[in-house]
Amino acid sequence: MIRALIVDDEQMAREEMQALLEATGEFDLLMPCANGFDAIKAINEQRPDVVFLDIEMPVINGFQVLSMVDEERMPHVVFVTAYDEFALKAFEEKTLDYLLKPVEPERLTLTLSKLKSMLHSGQTPHYDTPDLKRIPCSTGRRVKLVDVDKVECVFTDLSGVHLRTADSTLCTDLTLKVLEQRTPLVRCHKQYLVNLSSVDEVQLHDGGTATVLTRSGHDVPVSRRYLRQLKECLSF
Known part of the structure; x- marks a missing residue:
């Protein structure tokens, strides 16, 4: 089973993603997080294999979360967003993949295939992250x-x-x-x-x-x- 963490400030979005991931039968879901601050703590303490990470969140957005996680603890990251303009940015940050809301099961299947391939090969994630200002x-x-x-x-x-x-x-x-x-x-x-x-x-x-x-x-x-x-x- 793949240990997965869902991070989204909207409860309905968290519940929808949870239902999609459960339907695959491939994921062991950790307690979801409603903000980036809790996500950093959960990643450090629970070491998920993958994080399904919303981009637009208050206080700390998805890109900032990446810059605040130790590389040795960094999980694979799939950005989940309702905004097309963030898609290119997600690839510039070299995340595993991105999903556009509302997430289609067929598109999630492609992400899962890519994720399983990365985990099977033992490839560790590395993201180009900016320096911290705050x-x-x-x-x-x-x-x-x-x-x-x-x-x-x-x-x-x-x-x-x-x-x-x-x-x-x-x-x-x-x-x-x-x-x-x-x-x-x-x-x-x-x-x-x-x-x-x-x-x-x-x-x-x-x-x-x-x-x-x-x-x-x-x-x-x-x-x-x-x-x-x-x-x-x-x-x-």
Whole structure:
């Protein structure tokens, strides 16, 4: 069975796609998602084989979801859209396929054939994704989008990944690896990234480690492994 995740902000569209996929007898359907933020979390935690992903969604659209998922966890992606003008864009992003709403069973059969071929060959998906300009963070039942240039540092602990700005600390479902690869944030420690434009002072310690002090007073550790790289980035 193919583990599939449906992502669409419209309940009727989710239900229609679920009925189509169930009718094929080929899919093990995960709990569907109504927005891109929940989709990122579901992909990271449940590792679906394929995501049937709506493009036009509020806050985080389908293209942005792709840019927020670690390549190692990236499933195959089938865009589902009611808008023809997005079809070419879907192929430019090198997704597996796209389906136009309302989805016809015959067209879904072609997508399923292509998907099974890709899974059988063991070919892993790779998509050309843009750099991130904003990072989604959960604040209770809301999603706050934080501009990357407002982030002073990012760190991970047992409770998850956290962003620190000048006046707050927020949680995100994006991984450190994604943030390192798709933002200007620089790795300075196994568990930390730092925004170079927020660095106010670097305190060097014996043993080849250091501490960065940000403009708003946050302490960020620098391990011996990353100190040389940080010095080069700061030109000292």
